[in-house]
Amino acid sequence: MAPRVTLLLRTAKLTAGDREFLCIIRDVSATGIRLRLFHPLPEGATLVLETGNGDRYPLEPVWSYGENAGFRFLERINLGRLLKGPYEKFPKRQIRLRQALNGTIALANGPVDVTFENISQQGACVKCDRHLAIDQMIVLKAGGLPPVQAKVRWRRRPHYGLIFEQTFQIEELARLLAP
Structure with a gap:
């Protein structure tokens, strides 16, 4: 053994x-x-x-x-x-799950559909047809997730990187994304 x-x-x-x-x-x-x-x-x-x-x-x-x-x-x-551990050469990065998840983001002129590319405890990568500004605040709604306030950190249209204002605990996110 x-x-x-x-x-x-x-x-x-x-x-x-x-x-x-x-x-x-x-x-x-x-x-x-x-x-x-x-x-x-x-x-x-x-x-x-x-x-x-x-x-x-x-x-x-x-x-x-x-x-x-x-x-x-x-x-x-x-x-x-x-x-x-994973962080000997590179900065710490949260584990990302690729999820087939659809949602919406609330903008001043109404909701916009998004598709998740991946999600972690601290943020998500979403695909969106609408132009979003760097540092723009949004409210993200999807599947079993509660509404999440997030900020746009990067963009490579049509993909956007979001950082959540309030992060998820690992157990909470795992259970929310469970089948």
Whole structure:
């Protein structure tokens, strides 16, 4: 049995087929990992864990109990790299989920439809046909999300990067985006 490194609380993304789910890495060894999940995973889907630096690890489920689940790595991993974390060379960036989510933004002259490209605890990338100004304040409404005040941080029309005025807790966002 491989020694485990415990008490990790690192946000990650678990891909199951074409779906993406937020999770928290709880502990890890050279052969396996324990994750905190916020919802059930689809049966029979190919599972891949993606960390904040973009490293991807194919997984096989071993056990599940409540919100925790154990997985075996299907390929040899560099445990030191996984433990070092994603931010050794680049600034910290939140895990982004690609979501098929439609919504609207409230503008002074009425609502405008948007399509989400991705979403994180701190912001989102949306596609919008209307021109938005940098630093423009908007109210975003979508699916099961509460109305969110956000500011336009960047644009590459028709894509816009939004930063939320109030961020989501990881568990809150995971549950709001759950199927």
